[in-house]
Amino acid sequence: MASSLDLAPASQPPPTVQTIDLTYTFPDRSNGVSHISLSLPSRSRTLLIGANGAGKTTLLRLLAGKRLAPRGTIKVSDMDPFTDGLAGVTYLGLEWVLNAIVRTDIGVEELLRSVGGDSYPARRDELVAVLDIDTSWRMHAVSDGERRRVQLAMGLIRPWTVLLLDEITVDLDVWSRSQFLGWLRRETEVRECTIVYATHILDNLAGWPTHLVHMHMGTVKGWGEADAMLKEADEVAAKGGRVGPEGNSRLGELVLRWLRDDLQDRGPRSQNARGPEGWSYRITGIGGYGFEPKLGKEEEA
Numbered sequence: 381m382a383s384s385l386d387l388a389p390a391s392q393p394p395p396t397v398q399t400i401d402l403t404y405t406f407p408d409r410s411n412g413v414s415h416i417s418l419s420l421p422s423r424s425r426t427l428l429i430g431a432n433g434a435g436k437t438t439l440l441r442l443l444a445g446k447r448l449a450p451r452g453t454i455k456v457s458d459m460d461p462f463t464d465g466l467a468g469v470t471y472l473g474l475e476w477v478l479n480a481i482v483r484t485d486i487g488v489e490e491l492l493r494s495v496g497g498d499s500y501p502a503r504r505d506e507l508v509a510v511l512d513i514d515t516s517w518r519m520h521a522v523s524d525g526e527r528r529r530v531q532l533a534m535g536l537i538r539p540w541t542v543l544l545l546d547e548i549t550v551d552l553d554v555w556s557r558s559q560f561l562g563w564l565r566r567e568t569e570v571r572e573c574t575i576v577y578a579t580h581i582l583d584n585l586a587g588w589p590t591h592l593v594h595m596h597m598g599t600v601k602g603w604g605e606a607d608a609m610l611k612e613a614d615e616v617a618a619k620g621g622r623v624g625p626e627g628n629s630r631l632g633e634l635v636l637r638w639l640r641d642d643l644q645d646r647g648p649r650s651q652n653a654r655g656p657e658g659w660s661y662r663i664t665g666i667g668g669y670g671f672e673p674k675l676g677k678e679e680e681a
């Protein structure tokens with residue numbers, strides 16, 4: 381299989397992802413991300429976890445060199461992605477998904493050829509098989525999920541060393557997504573490459589990530605090896621601290637708890653912030669939130 385080849389020449393630096401006290405402010409002066417320091421090793425598979433608006437896309441776009449970070453705060457494969465270029469870095473996000481050509485009357489073979497399919501025939505054929513693509517499809521006459529599969533194959537044919545994925549599997553059916561995730565996993569197992577993946581969909585992800593990054597309001601609240609972070613979830617569950625319905629994975633329980641706590645930290649949106657005098661906002665569980673009497677100092681103690 382093509383993916384068993386180590387496609388990165390030996391002279392290349394290892395595909396690591398590093399941020400050093402990274403802070404980014406949008407042109408309108410609003411806060412993007414603040415003081416983020418991460419070090420993700422080669423062959424890691426990292427999940428970026430966080431509520432809507434936590435800063436995942438902002439971070440991925442900075443890593444992809446699509447926004448200018450302060451000098452010295454980002455190193456992808458030991459290079460600054462904005463100034464040193466993007467050799468080996470593939471970023472698949474919204475712009476790429478919205479590319480209009482994949483909705484025109486064009487054939488799959490032609491599309492795959494246009495992104496270098498003929499230069500990597502074994503990889504092309506492997507992706508076509510993994511993503512269950514019919515190469516006789518015409519792109520104006522396929523379903524959303526079929527189109528997404530072709531787009532994924534197009535984006536992944538060239539052998540990247542760092543892959544930055546901003547939730548692009550939403551349209552895949554459960555089986556296709558699990559096949560795709562399995563393929564990504566194998567890539568990091570058989571060659572030097574690194575994946576950072578922002579997603580809200582945790583199905584089929586139990587056991588997939590090597591690292592987790594928990595983002596909240598532009599900051600990283602915690603990050604590290606997934607196994608160690610999941611142990612914490614086990615301890616909380618053992619103390620009866622489950623927040624979701626039975627049947628969630630350990631990862632699912634951990635993420636539910638993180639997001640509940642984040643919402644509690646953030647508090648209600650301003651238009652919902654006013655509770656009755658002497659009451660405070662509190663999330664009580666799945667689907668449960670509201671105002672409760674503020675505790676007096678003695679009661680808090």
Ligand SMILES: Nc1ncnc2c1ncn2[C@@H]1O[C@H](COP(=O)(O)OP(=O)(O)OP(=O)(O)O)[C@@H](O)[C@H]1O
Pocket residue numbers: 406407408410411412430431432433434435436437438439
């Ligand atoms: N161009 C911009 N200018 C100013 N603020 C922005 C801009 N783009 C995003 N933001 C803000 O930055 C914050 C983080 O956005 P970002 O898209 O990184 O979040 P996210 O974690 O990817 O969210 P989601 O899970 O909804 O995709 C949001 O509050 C958003 O409103």
